[in-house]
Amino acid sequence: MEENFARQYYDYAPELRVAEKSEAGSGTPSKYRFIFDRPERVAGITYQGPASRLRLLMERVRAGHSIRVGALGGSITGGQGIGGNKHLYTYGAYFTRWLNAVLPPTKPLKHHHSHANSSAKKASQRRSALEQGEGDVLETTMAEAAELSWFEELLAAHGAGFLHKRRSALARLSRAEVGASLGGEEGPSAGLGVAAAAQPASRRSAMDEAILIANLESPQLHHFTNGGVPGTLSAYMSSCMQTHIPENVDLVFVEYSVNDVAAPSRDFEDRRPFERLLRKALALPSRPAVVLVHFFPWRHGEAEYWESAERDYQEYASFYGLPAVSLRAAMVPAVEASYIAAEELEEEAQAAAKGKKGAEAARAYNAFLNNTAPSAAALLPNAVFGRDLIHPTRGGHVLMAEVLATLCLDLIWSNDALRSGDLPGEGAPGAYSLQEEKKRSRALLATALDHPHHHTAELQRPDGASGLPQPQSLDEEEEGAQLDAVAAKRRGARRALQASSKTKKTTTKKKKPSSSSSKSKSSSSTSTKPTAAEAALLKERQALLKAEAALAAKGPGWGDALISALHRLSFRPLPEPLVAGNYPASHSTCYIDQLLPSIVQQPVKGWNWTDEGRGKWGWVALEKGETIELKLDTRVPGSPASDPDNPNGSLILLGIAFLQSYSGMGRAKVVCESGCKCKDTEIDSLDVERTVSLTNITNIPVSQHQSCLISVTTLGPGREAPSEAAAHPDQWSKFKLMGLVVGEEAGAKTGTVGWLRMTTLNAAHSLGEEGAAGGGEEAEGE
Known part of the structure; x- marks a missing residue:
C-alpha cells in the first residue's frame, strides 16, 4: 500500500491530472x-x-495573466529528499505546474520596465546553459509530447526542434546523482522507504524535460523560481532574499x-530575522502575495507536534x-x-486482484489503487516521509502543493461570492458596493478615492455571456515610475525611523540620576514635544502614506x-513591526555573485573576477601577497553603532564566503582597514580531508560603520599543504573570495x-546550474 502511494507521488504530474478542461480564457x-x-487539504490551510x-x-x-512564483526556504524547499529536480518536484514547482494545467495563461509575462533588460539577459544565459549541457539528444517526437493539450501551442511556436535539446536537465536525474543527494543510495527510489521504480527515459522523461525547457523559454506560462538554500536560517534569507528570487515576483512562498x-x-x-524577511518580501516593487508554508520534522x-517554529x-x-x-x-x-x-483499501484492492496471478494480479492491484477516490490512506507516513527523519519525499511536496491549490480555489470561489453578494448572514449585495468601499477607504487612507478606473463595468465575453473582468490598457512605464517613487519614499522613511531609533537608544542609555529631583526632572523632560528627528520622521511617514494612498487611488x-x-x-501600508524597531536594512546586506564587484575598490591587481567555467563566480588570486579591498555598510537598523555599556553587543557578524577545496588552495588574512574595527582573521581554504569543493563561510565580529573598508590578502599555501608546496x-x-554577507x-x-550553495543566485535559474556547481558538496542542513 505504502509502495503504491509512494510510486504515485514519485510519478505525480499535474499536467496529466486534469479531469475536465475548461474553455480557454473563461477564467x-x-x-x-x-x-x-x-478534509485533509482543508485541514492544511x-x-x-x-x-x-x-x-x-x-x-x-x-484574466489570463502569466505570473512568477518564487519559493524561499531551506533544504526542504531546496528539494532535499525528493530524489530529483527541485524545479519540477518540490511543492512550489508542483503548484506552478498545477496552475499552468488548470488556469493556463493567455497573455505573456509582464515585465516591470526596470527589469526588462536584465530579464532578457538572464533568459539568454539560461538558454546558453541549456544548450551547452552534457548528455545525449533526447529522441522523441512532437506527437509524444503533444499528449499534453496545453503544450500544443507551445510546440507549434517553437517548431519541430523544440524537444530536440541537449538533455542537461535529464542528465541530472541520473542514478548516481540522485543516490548521492540521498546519502549514497542509488536509484530514483532511494529515500522513498519503498521500492518505487523510475519510469524509463521515454515519454515521461520527454514531458519532464519539455516542462523545464518551457519554463525557461516560453513567456506564456506561469514561471517558478526555487530560491531554497539548504542549511540556512531565515536570518540568511533576510539578508540575501533578492539574490534568490526576482524583484518582480508575484507570489512568494516562505x-x-x-x-x-x-x-x-x-x-x-528570536523571531526578528523572520519578520524582516516577511517585510522585505511584502515591500518588493511588485507587491507580491506572500504565503507561509510550514513543514515539520516527522522523525x-x-x-x-509542537516541534517546529510554526x-x-x-x-x-x-x-x-x-x-x-x-x-x-x-x-x-x-x-x-x-x-x-489503508486496511480497508487493501482489502478492496486484493479483491480486485483476486483470481489473477503474477504480473496480471499486480497490475490489477495497482490499477485499482491508482484509480480509487481520494481517502485518508494517501497520508500513510512512510509514503510521505520515507526513511528521512526531517525531509519529506515527493509525497510531502505533493500534499503541500494540493493544499496550496485548494487555498487558491477557495479564494476564487470566495471572490465570486463577494462579487455576487451571495454571502450567508452578510446582508444584501449592496453591502459590497463601490460606494461603501470608498467610505471605508476614505476613513482608512484619509483621501478621496474617486477615480475613473473604479467605475469600470464588468466586461462581457465575445459570446455575450457574463465573464470575468479583463485587463484594460495600462501604461507600464507610468505604473513602474510610480512604484519606484513610492519605494524611494519608503526607503527614506525607513532611514529616518532607523536614525530616530538609534538616537533614542543612545540618548536613553545614560547613567541613572543620583537624586529623586533629577529623576523628576528627567521624567518631565521626556514628556516634552517631539524632537526634530521625530518630527521629521512623522512628516516623512505622512508623505509615504499619502504617496501610497495616491497610488492605491489610481x-x-x-x-x-x-x-x-x-x-x-x-x-x-504595512503595520509597525511586531517587534519594536525591527525594520529591514535600507541598504544592501548581501554581496554574492554579481553583486560582489559593486563593493570592490578599484584598481584591483592580482585578483580576477571569474567563474572558472564552473558557475561559481568570485575574485581569484593565485599568488602570495595579493590584496583586494572592499567597502560596505555594516550598520544594523534600529541599533546604536556603539554601546559603552556593552561593547560587544553592538558588533555584527560579517560572513566571508570563500571556495574551500582539497588541492591547490591557500590562506588569506582579513583586516578591517578603516571605518569599522575587527580582529585580524586568517582563513585557510585548503581541506585535504574532504575531496570536495564547496563554498564555506567564516564569520567575523565587526563594528558598525557606514563605510567599512575590508582587505583580503593572500598568505600562501594552506597549513595542510603537502611538502611539495614549498x-x-x-x-x-589560490584563494577565491565568493561573497560577503552582513549580519x-x-x-x-x-x-x-x-x-x-551557489545555485540559486540567478533569479530565474538556468537548467544547467547544478551541473555547473562543479562537484560542490551539498551539506546536510534542515
Missing part, C-alpha cells in the same frame, strides 16, 4: 483529480485571513518552520494577514485514520469594483549559514 479553473481528500494580495493575484490569473529554532519565543526577539512519529510564525500570519498552510496540520491528526483507511487599471477594492487593500608555492596559493542582528553569536 474558470479546469476540473482536477486531487490525490489527497478534501491553517490561516486564510483577508488574503487580499492572493485574492487579487488569482483574479489576474483568471518556508522556515523547520530550520529556525523550534522553542517558542516569549517576546519574539518516524517520535517528534512532538506556532510563533502563525502569529506573523495573523499580524500581517498572510495565508498559511501546514503539512503538520494536514497529516498528523489524520495518521490513525490513514492506517484504518486603481489597478482594469476590472470591476471587487478588483479595485482588492487593489486598494493590497496597497495598505617548492611550488604558486601552485598552492542584521547586533550581538549575534553565530552566523546565519555555515556554507553557501
